[in-house]
Amino acid sequence: DAGVIQSPRHEVTEMGQEVTLRCKPISGHNSLFWYRQTMMRGLELLIYFNNNVPIDDSGMPEDRFSAKMPNASFSTLKIQPSEPRDSAVYFCASGNWGQETQYFGPGTRLLVL
């Protein structure tokens, strides 16, 4: 299996621009998670989906952030408009009920200038 796939791996954009991060979970997994990592705040859960339905988005920092999962094999995290404080590494992870592990992707390194 290819594991969790994230794209792009690196993104540099200017403040005010729209940013879209993409994730392909491991085939057959029914849970998908978006995390953000910064030096100041560490690893934080932003939102997670079960069977393509958002379950908990309490970690989404503000309305500028939105996430969708149109099908079992694809999810997006969108930031519009982006701000310099959104600069971070964004990780996607997937897992399954009955399994004890989440599998993380390699992350997208976002820099907002």
Added chain:
Amino acid sequence: DAKTTQPPSMDCAEGRAANLPCNHSTISGNEYVYWYRQIHSQGPQYIIHGLKNNETNEMASLIITEDRKSSTLILPHATLRDTAVYYCIVRVGLGGGADGLTFGKGTHLIIQP
């Protein structure tokens, strides 16, 4: 989820056993202890989990005290590739894929040649 306390950093000589402690004095009866690690510039990786019995897998051993208020992750023969941040997470054992993980600051383990 109950909170955990870990030392911020530890050193260990290559080839020796690395013992990483974690305190979780407020753990509830239905909460498991999970360990993940994050190697530099990679996504977190699941290591092991347990409820009250000691556990061992190909990566590590987990020793949980009888009162369950603390645990120790043991890497039996540490290599340079084990240098990473190790996270101890306490959570209800619905299955690792069921809901999100709450990461603390973890322990930065440095394996010395």
